[in-house]
Amino acid sequence: MKELLPLLPRPSRYLGCEWGVARKDLSRVRGRVALAFPDLYEVGMSYLGQKILAQAVNEREGLYAERVFAPCVDAAAILREHGAPLATLETDTPLARLDAVAFSLTHELCYTNVLYMLDLAQIPLRANARASWDWPVVMAGGGACYNPEPIAEFLDLCVLGDGEAILPELVERIGAARRANRPKAEFLRELAALPGVYVPALFAWDGPDAAVRSLLPGHERVEKAMLPDLSAAPFPTAPTVPFGQAVHDRYTLELARGCTRGCRFCHAGMVYRPVREKTPEELGDTLSKAIAATGFEEVSLLSLSTGDYSALEKLFDTVFDRCAAEQVSISLPSLRVGSLSEHIMGRIASIRRTGATLAPEAGSQRLRDVINKGVTEDALIAHVRTLFEHGWQQVKLYFMIGLPTETDADLDAIVDLCLKVRDAAGRHVKRLQVTAAISPFVPKTHTPFQWEPQISMAEIRRRIYRLKDAFKPHKRVTLKYHQPEMSFLEGVFSRGDRRLGPVLESAYAKGALFSSWKDFLRLEPFLEALAEHGLSPEEFQAGRDPAATLPWDHLDCGVSREFLLAERRRAHAASVTPDCRYGACQGCGVCNHEGRKSRLTQQAATQDIRPRVVFARRDQEAASPPILPVEGREVVQGDAPESAPSPAAETHVDLNERQAQYRVWYEKRAEAAYLSQLELQSILERALRRARLPLSFSAGFHPMPRLSFGRALPVGVESACECLTITLREALRPEAVLAALRAQMPTGLTPLRIESLPVLKRPEQPLRERFTLRYSGTAEDVARWRGQWAEFMARENFLFDRKSKNGPKATDARRMVASAELQADGSVALIFDWSSDYMSPKALVLAVNAPITPLAARLLKVGQEFQNKTGQG
Numbered sequence: 001m002k003e004l005l006p007l008l009p010r011p012s013r014y015l016g017c018e019w020g021v022a023r024k025d026l027s028r029v030r031g032r033v034a035l036a037f038p039d040l041y042e043v044g045m046s047y048l049g050q051k052i053l054a055q056a057v058n059e060r061e062g063l064y065a066e067r068v069f070a071p072c073v074d075a076a077a078i079l080r081e082h083g084a085p086l087a088t089l090e091t092d093t094p095l096a097r098l099d100a101v102a103f104s105l106t107h108e109l110c111y112t113n114v115l116y117m118l119d120l121a122q123i124p125l126r127a128n129a130r131a132s133w134d135w136p137v138v139m140a141g142g143g144a145c146y147n148p149e150p151i152a153e154f155l156d157l158c159v160l161g162d163g164e165a166i167l168p169e170l171v172e173r174i175g176a177a178r179r180a181n182r183p184k185a186e187f188l189r190e191l192a193a194l195p196g197v198y199v200p201a202l203f204a205w206d207g208p209d210a211a212v213r214s215l216l217p218g219h220e221r222v223e224k225a226m227l228p229d230l231s232a233a234p235f236p237t238a239p240t241v242p243f244g245q246a247v248h249d250r251y252t253l254e255l256a257r258g259c260t261r262g263c264r265f266c267h268a269g270m271v272y273r274p275v276r277e278k279t280p281e282e283l284g285d286t287l288s289k290a291i292a293a294t295g296f297e298e299v300s301l302l303s304l305s306t307g308d309y310s311a312l313e314k315l316f317d318t319v320f321d322r323c324a325a326e327q328v329s330i331s332l333p334s335l336r337v338g339s340l341s342e343h344i345m346g347r348i349a350s351i352r353r354t355g356a357t358l359a360p361e362a363g364s365q366r367l368r369d370v371i372n373k374g375v376t377e378d379a380l381i382a383h384v385r386t387l388f389e390h391g392w393q394q395v396k397l398y399f400m401i402g403l404p405t406e407t408d409a410d411l412d413a414i415v416d417l418c419l420k421v422r423d424a425a426g427r428h429v430k431r432l433q434v435t436a437a438i439s440p441f442v443p444k445t446h447t448p449f450q451w452e453p454q455i456s457m458a459e460i461r462r463r464i465y466r467l468k469d470a471f472k473p474h475k476r477v478t479l480k481y482h483q484p485e486m487s488f489l490e491g492v493f494s495r496g497d498r499r500l501g502p503v504l505e506s507a508y509a510k511g512a513l514f515s516s517w518k519d520f521l522r523l524e525p526f527l528e529a530l531a532e533h534g535l536s537p538e539e540f541q542a543g544r545d546p547a548a549t550l551p552w553d554h555l556d557c558g559v560s561r562e563f564l565l566a567e568r569r570r571a572h573a574a575s576v577t578p579d580c581r582y583g584a585c586q587g588c589g590v591c592n593h594e595g596r597k598s599r600l601t602q603q604a605a606t607q608d609i610r611p612r613v614v615f616a617r618r619d620q621e622a623a624s625p626p627i628l629p630v631e632g633r634e635v636v637q638g639d640a641p642e643s644a645p646s647p648a649a650e651t652h653v654d655l656n657e658r659q660a661q662y663r664v665w666y667e668k669r670a671e672a673a674y675l676s677q678l679e680l681q682s683i684l685e686r687a688l689r690r691a692r693l694p695l696s697f698s699a700g701f702h703p704m705p706r707l708s709f710g711r712a713l714p715v716g717v718e719s720a721c722e723c724l725t726i727t728l729r730e731a732l733r734p735e736a737v738l739a740a741l742r743a744q745m746p747t748g749l750t751p752l753r754i755e756s757l758p759v760l761k762r763p764e765q766p767l768r769e770r771f772t773l774r775y776s777g778t779a780e781d782v783a784r785w786r787g788q789w790a791e792f793m794a795r796e797n798f799l800f801d802r803k804s805k806n807g808p809k810a811t812d813a814r815r816m817v818a819s820a821e822l823q824a825d826g827s828v829a830l831i832f833d834w835s836s837d838y839m840s841p842k843a844l845v846l847a848v849n850a851p852i853t854p855l856a857a858r859l860l861k862v863g864q865e866f867q868n869k870t871g872q873g
């Protein structure tokens, strides 16, 4: 794939040379897996699960996990045109040559992208066509694997539960089996004995009214793999740092796994039980290492419900001081109403106030009780009032429509609640905006609502239009809604069965791809495919009989059917079930309390599966009396020692100070040539942060390090003389700055030398740049291209239309070229003069030598000239 980089759109997606990338000696590797994410690089690189899995595999000597993402459709067309199979980022190895390919299935709309990636990798789609070791073991993990039946016939195995608990062992065993050429089917049967491993071929299904039945006596159910203690589990402290384009481009610190609030619609809240928390001390330690190793400028504190982390106040104070000292911002996604103390809100407000988001999910108290949301209107209003008092101006409220028992009165209550939130803001909130974000409810497997019907698309639209009309007359409240088509499709596949396998294959053949992207989603291929196979979407979206078997009954997340049914009954009675974290066990079946077995029998024999809560009560609830530990629950008593004061707390540091300025000259070579200017800026900023140089920051609410770059180098052009101007708040020896930076630059970006400059507000730009142009092609082609330069220089002008933001722009390229000398080695030495105008040197070369493919012309910048000085490569 790598040889096609000059042709690929956004080539940095396929480089695999980021900071922190895992490298291994392939001759010593016993097991190789591609961690495949069925979406673009920028989505996959935002996903914490992928990084945890990479850590779990790569920390084992002899095992290697590489990455592969779905290429965009334009890139896929180029791969197909050149017959190049999809390959891994790290070593450019075609997927078919690895021992295993492991897909992350985070949702159902990515299923056709799995087929797309297998197809691009030239691997047979169906598992039964991959019986030999000519093909890797194709597996999947992630939330959607609790019902993988629609995609089951394309997978050799699925992993249910905590993937890092089992993946390294799987890769080890698969590598060994492949080397020994063991019969694959027999080997997969053996793997099925491991916790969490589901081999679809070992189960048969006889049709809609039948249960999925095991073909292996004694192996009737598959139980999820579970880590009893997150503290002992692998977690990345130096993850690969994406090229500045990830959707969530920051370091993510997982505080806890599992949530026992018990929202009845929530799949994650059921399947990731029980709650397992990390201690604030280990989290603080992990964070310090990660900031030093990555240079990220933002940290996200993540769990299913971050505000429920029981030692949040202590953790936040520790993290806050460390981050403030390094100008690193903190985000706390997934916050519940009332889960943040005023103290934390105040501290967040002092650094950066982005919009606040809250999820009441339903407008009326009745419906919130039906879904067991545990949020009262008073608590919500009190929460937003505190937000407004601390300076927040924008509040986003998430709601679902189509929840079981919902009526029009519940819809009207959404509008009323938004207006009450708006009115809770005082007159001081000048730019007040309340946004209601609406998503249609999709019944999910392994939840108390798995038997409920999903409302039709027409009904979704009616309810959305009703809300739109109701919002229209009101100021400062707006309505946004999730595309109904996406929920519609999700509703088909989330509770689907094996009849949907051929449907997926047909829909893929008809062009269904990237269905979770608003601009790409098309329902027609799916609807046509369903019809071709005699199916209708409605039969998958309809309510299910609680007495009948379900297509996912053989897959066990630990929460019992009896508990789910009881919760369903309580939902219909609008009866609330308390959180078991601080109260009595509600008997969902996951935990192994003394004297009572967990549902997870297989692992209970070997592991101590218990909920682990670090503190007996939430540390931000100081006034309430301590809650006694419930039977069987492990509680670590007592607070942790006070954390050491941060450098920022000890002394006041003026981050805006400007004491010294330096120009650093560096090379941009090989794969690094494909980084865009924007990506380069973020890479260099993070390298400077890792080098722990005392950067000077701009003033204001979003302080940025004071960096200045030369002219943007076009993507795909190499340079032996790029420069970067940095401003420090302390004068250091230039050689010390260069040495510190040299140790932190990614492959292909090599600092060469440094010069001290007078401290200027705006460092100057080069007037002239020198390039070497080399061709690859036949002798005849090269002679013609060189001849075109001789003709070009002989002309008075060279007019052509160049692309610009405002459409084609008539340009005279001739006046931008000071000289073009044909060299004896076949190259052309070019000097561009930018004193009157500027354009991309690459575009200029392609215009002069048109028609020419970017594969045939390679540019290298070798010098740049400033008013008084010259930079030389």
Ligand code: SF4
Residues within 6 Å of the ligand: 260, 273, 274, 275, 580, 581, 584, 585, 586, 587, 588, 589, 590, 591, 611
């Ligand atoms: S078994 Fe009890 S304590 Fe454990 S998660 Fe379920 S309800 Fe909570």
